[in-house]
Amino acid sequence: MVFKKSFSTLILTLAMASVVFADPVTTEDLSAGGAVTRDRHLKEIGEVLRGGRGGYFDLGMYYTPAPDQLPLRSEYGDHEGFAFRQHAAAFVTGNVAEHLHLGVLAWVDRAGWDGEDFLFYPKYNSFSLLRSVFTWGGVFSNSEADFTLAMGMQQQNVEHVGKVYSSEQDSLTYIWGHARWGFASAQVSLFEDRWRSMRFALDLESRAIYGGKSSGWQTYLPNVALAMYNTKGEKDSLTLTWEQNLYEQRLYAEASFDLREAGLNYAALKYYPDPSRMLGFEATCTRRRKLAGKDDLLWGGAVDLMFIRFAYNAAFDYRNFFGAKGTVLAELKFNLATFDGLLFGRGGAKAAPMEKNTKTIKNKDQAPETSKTIPVQTKEPRVIEAKGVRYEDGTPARGGRTSARGGR
Numbered sequence: 001m002v003f004k005k006s007f008s009t010l011i012l013t014l015a016m017a018s019v020v021f022a023d024p025v026t027t028e029d030l031s032a033g034g035a036v037t038r039d040r041h042l043k044e045i046g047e048v049l050r051g052g053r054g055g056y057f058d059l060g061m062y063y064t065p066a067p068d069q070l071p072l073r074s075e076y077g078d079h080e081g082f083a084f085r086q087h088a089a090a091f092v093t094g095n096v097a098e099h100l101h102l103g104v105l106a107w108v109d110r111a112g113w114d115g116e117d118f119l120f121y122p123k124y125n126s127f128s129l130l131r132s133v134f135t136w137g138g139v140f141s142n143s144e145a146d147f148t149l150a151m152g153m154q155q156q157n158v159e160h161v162g163k164v165y166s167s168e169q170d171s172l173t174y175i176w177g178h179a180r181w182g183f184a185s186a187q188v189s190l191f192e193d194r195w196r197s198m199r200f201a202l203d204l205e206s207r208a209i210y211g212g213k214s215s216g217w218q219t220y221l222p223n224v225a226l227a228m229y230n231t232k233g234e235k236d237s238l239t240l241t242w243e244q245n246l247y248e249q250r251l252y253a254e255a256s257f258d259l260r261e262a263g264l265n266y267a268a269l270k271y272y273p274d275p276s277r278m279l280g281f282e283a284t285c286t287r288r289r290k291l292a293g294k295d296d297l298l299w300g301g302a303v304d305l306m307f308i309r310f311a312y313n314a315a316f317d318y319r320n321f322f323g324a325k326g327t328v329l330a331e332l333k334f335n336l337a338t339f340d341g342l343l344f345g346r347g348g349a350k351a352a353p354m355e356k357n358t359k360t361i362k363n364k365d366q367a368p369e370t371s372k373t374i375p376v377q378t379k380e381p382r383v384i385e386a387k388g389v390r391y392e393d394g395t396p397a398r399g400g401r402t403s404a405r406g407g408r
Helices: 002-020 025-032 035-050 317-320
Strands: 056-063 073-074 077-079 082-097 100-114 127-144 145-160 171-180 183-193 194-203 223-229 238-245 253-256 263-271 280-287 297-304 310-313 328-339 343-344
Touching: 025 035, 025 073, 035 082, 035 100, 035 127, 035 145, 035 171, 035 183, 035 194, 035 223, 035 317, 073 253, 082 127, 253 317, 263 317, 280 317, 297 317
Parallel strands: none
Antiparallel strands: 056 082, 056 328, 073 077, 082 100, 100 127, 127 145, 145 171, 171 183, 183 194, 194 223, 223 238, 238 253, 253 263, 263 280, 280 297, 297 310, 310 328, 328 343
16 A cells, blocks of 8 residues: 555656756757757667667657646747657568678657657647658678678658748658778768768777676777768768776766867766666766756666666757657657577677576376486396206306206
C-alpha cells in the first residue's frame, strides 16, 4: 500500500514538472530537424557497421501526453500541441562467399510538431510541421581483411509545412558513403555538387563482441570522432567527440567539443549494468545558446529500461528532439544488434548474458533417448576348470607340457 502511494506521488510529481517547467520548442529548431536527423542516421549506421556484418533492429516513438508539455513558440506566440518522433531501422547481411558478406540497411524517422496527439493521421494546422527522412543503402564487407564499404541515399519527404516555418522541399539528392578498415572509418554526405558532412572516427577500444579483448589496458583506449558540417550560408562547423571507458566497459565518459567556437557541446557520464548495453543510466550537461554573455548549462539525465526510456533535460533529446527542455520524456522503444549469433545493444562491448536452464531427471526411464548412456563393460576371458577330467600321459597340453589331474 505504501509502495503504491509512493509510486502515485512520483508519477504526479513528474507530470507536474513536465508542464510547469517545460520550455516551448522553437520554429528554428523544428526547421533544422531534417539535417539533425540525417546526421544522426549516419552516426548510428557507423556504430552498427563496426563489425561489417550481422544484423540490427530498432523501433520506437516518443510519448508526450500533455498538449502544454512541449508547446511551440512562433512569431504569433505560444501554441499548445505535441512534438513527436517515430523511428525505425533495420540492417541484415548474408554470407555470399568465404569471408565476403553483402547486406542492406534502412533507417526511417517521422518527426515534427502538430496540434494533436496522433499515431498515423495528424491535424495539419497552420503551425504543424511533419517531415520524414529515409536513409537506405547497401553494404559490402570482407571479414578477413576487416574492411567494410557502404553506400546509399537519403530521401527527405515533407508532408506539411505551416506558415511559420521556412520553406522546404522533397529531395532525393543526398548521397552518403561509409568506409571502414580495422579501427578507422570515414563517412561523407553529398548534396548535389557539394559535401554536407564528413566524419572520421577511430574506434580504438577493444571489444570482445568483435573478437577483441574482454579486459586489460586495450579496453581503456578511447573512441574518437571528428565531424565537419557544411551549412549553407553559414561557416562550417567542426566537432570533436571523445568516448572513454572508465571501469570494466560499464562506466563511460563522453564529451563533445565545438572546435570553431572552442567550447563544450555536451558531456555525459554513462553507466551500463552489463557491457552489452541492454540497460543504461546517464547524467548529462549540455551547453545551450549563450544568454547574457555567458554559457547556459543544462543538467539532466536518462534511464534506459530496454523497452522504455525516461529522460529529463538529457543531452541526446536536447540535440535530437527539437531542443526539448524542462519536461519528462518517455520513449517507447526497442533495439537489438546481433553479430555471429551473439546479441547486444548498439555500441555494446560484449554479448548479452544468456540464461541457461539445466534440468536433472531422476527417473532414467523418462530421459530422452539421446541422453541415455548404456555402460559397456569389457569382458575378460574366463577360464573354466573342469574337475574329474584326466589327461593321459604324453598328451600335449598348454604349450607341450604334460599334466595329469585326478578327480574325485
